[in-house]
Amino acid sequence: MQYVNLSNDIYFLGYNDRRTHLFENIWPIPNGISYNSYLIVDDKIALIDTVERSFFDEYLDNIEEIIGDRKIDYLVINHMEPDHSGALKSIMQRYPEVTLVGNKKTFAFVESFYKEPENVHLVHDGSVLELGKHRLQFQTIPMVHWPETMVTYEETNKILFSGDAFGSYGTLDGGVFDDEINLDFYEVEVMRYFTNIVGKYCPHTQRAIKKLAPLDIKMIAATHGPVWRSDLDWVLTRYNKWSSYDLDKGVVIVYGSMYGNTQKMAEVIARRLAERGIKNIRVYDASKTHASYIINDIFKYKGFIVGSPAYNNSMFPNVEILLSTIEHMAPKDHYLGIFGNFLWNGGGVKNLKVFAEKIKWELVYDPIEEKGAMKKDNKEQLCKLADAMADKLMAE
Incomplete structure (x- = not known):
């Protein structure tokens, strides 16, 4: 998939997996799934999450097409599950001076999956990372759906990089943004993703929704599925309903x-x-x-x-x-x-x-x-x- 601008200097890097039959080797994905990463180009360059490792070659080509010979300064790790951290080791090899950004629990997972990280920047709730004209704020949302999970809020364009939260099964078939696609297709895929992957942690999801409510969010960029920029309530109200066990008569x-x-x-x-x-x-x-x-x-x-x-x-x-x-x-x-x-x-x-x-x-x-x-x-x-x-x- 081509890279797509979220703003002048923020890029969506998403890759469609149409070959895998079972997500996490458990859940059927007949309509495939996308793996989404994001790149912010400023005085400092930040990569937010990576992608599943089988897409690394194309991923690296896209990054280099955007930034040329510049280096990646920061790799923000919202979530360490290998479908998002799969290219982490390769990024560290390609950009050996990169600083990994995460919370206390993040780096224990990095060591468990890959190796002990050398350059790290530890963040916690409310921490801010200055890239130039872009400021990144961090909030932890543990158990949505791993212990180390956090989100990154870009204050200039008011974009929430939400990790797995507000994600979806289904590939992105041309359209990347919610206003470019027929959401009827994603009605089942968003809910099935929630119930299969996040649903066990409904109380934690409710806490996360309340914690993020004060943020002025104009766009939600998840690591799977579409980027929400026009009708955020479509996904927010559904997540709130499902995670509060607001059940229909049936x-x-x-x-x-x-x-x-x-x-x-x-x-x-x-x-x-x-x-x-x-x-x-x-x-x-x-x-x-x-x-x-x-x-x-x-x-x-x-x-x-x-x-x-x-x-x-x-x-x-x-x-x-x-x-x-x-x-x-x-x-x-x-x-x-x-x-x-x-x-x-x-x-x-x-x-x-x-x-x-x-x-x-x-x-x-x-x-x-x-x-x-x-x-x-x-x-x-x-x-x-x-x-x-x-x-x-x-x-x-």
């Missing part, structure tokens, strides 16, 4: 099923919810849909109903993996329903109860367990489970 139903009996139970629940006026219903087969997409909807909707057959005296494995991921992400304030199936021995519902105890969501109805094919009595119980969920949601 239900996510997830099941595992070997021969269709547990699926039939899920279909009964879904139909009854629709009859009760619940319009946002998402039904997922845990064996088919990646957890990335299911987690995304769990962060969107208040109700969650999960069903599992017994499998070797335990839960169906794909359901178990999903629930382990949910426990890890720890979303709050949901209503929960449980159902399942067995033939000669239990294990599905029994372990779903364990999940309920761990996650501490409000259980709306007693767990329902069928033996083999669905019977009339249990069909009626499944409808009562759906009614209990609908009652809770309608009372919101």
Whole structure:
């Protein structure tokens, strides 16, 4: 990708990754992802974050095209994750006099990933770095989403270099700024990025939003996805909603099923919810849909109903993996329903109860367990489970 001006002497250096299938080797990125770095050319030259190492050759070519034979004076490290620090060692080799700018926790990560840094400039909340006509102010936002994470605020143009915060999955297909693209495409990708990567740390995200609120921000330049310059509220209001667990009226139903009996139970629940006026219903087969997409909807909707057959005296494995991921992400304030199936021995519902105890969501109805094919009595119980969920949601 070509470099793009954010202002006369501030440059976006972004590179599209259309080859990687799984971000962090976990999360599907069928629409790819961009890695964004930024360059400020002044009396002193500052590079803000780097890019994934496979893009280094083009990255260095772009930098040299802009600054020629001048040296990079500062490398600001907002976040040390290797998709952003991947070119750090190479930059240090190419510009051996460069000074690394970071907080106390940053440099421990530099040593762990690469080597002990020689030239460092330690910053903390409110520190200012003078480049000439540009002043950089630093604020730490720990656990959004690593302990060392910070943001850099450029005071002249009022640009917030936000690291992973306010980022997105999806490549930048020509358009770099929010007013150059159709944001309908990024509606899902921004949220899925948040729920998959940042969502575990919602309280920390809320603290970060409040901490940054006094800054007069005119542009947000994240390390993934578009640069926000025209409608900052589009991304800010969404981050605030998602990180405060402001959930919509709807239900996510997830099941595992070997021969269709547990699926039939899920279909009964879904139909009854629709009859009760619940319009946002998402039904997922845990064996088919990646957890990335299911987690995304769990962060969107208040109700969650999960069903599992017994499998070797335990839960169906794909359901178990999903629930382990949910426990890890720890979303709050949901209503929960449980159902399942067995033939000669239990294990599905029994372990779903364990999940309920761990996650501490409000259980709306007693767990329902069928033996083999669905019977009339249990069909009626499944409808009562759906009614209990609908009652809770309608009372919101």
